[in-house]
Amino acid sequence: MTASADTGIVTTSSIYISDIYDVRPVSAFIKANMVLSQLYNPADKTYKPDYKSDNLVLTAVVLDPVTHKENPAGLSSVVWSYQYTDSFGTITTTDNTKDWYISGSKGEVLNIADNFGIDSDGATFTALVSYTDSDKNTTANSSISVKVDLRNLVKTSIILNTYSSTGYNIVNSRPSSIVVNGDLYINGTINTTMKRTNDWFRQDTSVISTDNPLYDSRVGLG
Numbered sequence: 001m002t003a004s005a006d007t008g009i010v011t012t013s014s015i016y017i018s019d020i021y022d023v024r025p026v027s028a029f030i031k032a033n034m035v036l037s038q039l040y041n042p043a044d045k046t047y048k049p050d051y052k053s054d055n056l057v058l059t060a061v062v063l064d065p066v067t068h069k070e071n072p073a074g075l076s077s078v079v080w081s082y083q084y085t086d087s088f089g090t091i092t093t094t095d096n097t098k099d100w101y102i103s104g105s106k107g108e109v110l111n112i113a114d115n116f117g118i119d120s121d122g123a124t125f126t127a128l129v130s131y132t133d134s135d136k137n138t139t140a141n142s143s144i145s146v147k148v149d150l151r152n153l154v155k156t157s158i159i160l161n162t163y164s165s166t167g168y169n170i171v172n173s174r175p176s177s178i179v180v181n182g183d184l185y186i187n188g189t190i191n192t193t194m195k196r197t198n199d200w201f202r203q204d205t206s207v208i209s210t211d212n213p214l215y216d217s218r219v220g221l222g
Helices: none
Strands: 002-005 008-010 026-032 037-041 047-050 056-063 075-084 087-092 101-104 109-112 122-133 138-152 157-164 180-186
Touching: 026 122, 026 138, 037 157, 047 075, 056 075, 056 122, 056 138, 056 157
Parallel strands: 037 138
Antiparallel strands: 002 008, 026 056, 037 047, 056 109, 075 087, 075 122, 101 109, 122 138, 157 180
16 A cells, blocks of 8 residues: 655555465375276177276275374265276166175275176266365365276277276375286287386476486386
8 A cells, every 4th residue: 555645655554364275285196906997808798807896996085184093073075086998977876786886884885796898998087075174164175086997808909907906096195106017918818928127217397308317118108
């Protein structure tokens, strides 16, 4: 603000206005009861794992913003959505006879009770988690997604299937490490005898030029 007279500006003053966002940030993740990679073998028309006989269960978990521990009591609601082939939508049914259905007191559990179509590459599931902070009477939202892959082992192919056998999340330094496996399939059969070498890479979005010293032509940019 300025105060002026005929002689011009006499004095100035300022005030600092704070916009305080009083909702604590929420961390959330999705737990899975088995590997998030499904294989279809056209030779015997089987799935591995078979979600129809052994359902895939995805659970949205929220961490308390203060203790950073799992706090299911803080969940106020969970809304699940999907992207499958060219389709998008939400999953609202609790009917356990359906292919996909939700359960849990707040809808935090998504059950996948059927296999994916063989012409698809799997599906992406997203949980919109709402967390209520009872101390501050505020609600925060967090959106988390997980991709469940389908790999079709066509008869004349070489396919590398990567998955984690020890889970996909490290929460509060637990577990201390995650094991990632890479199974090689040749013509629909897992190969254990062919000599092979493996190179593992970590995604780095800072590698945006081939001049970057971390650039590797085998995986390209990023």
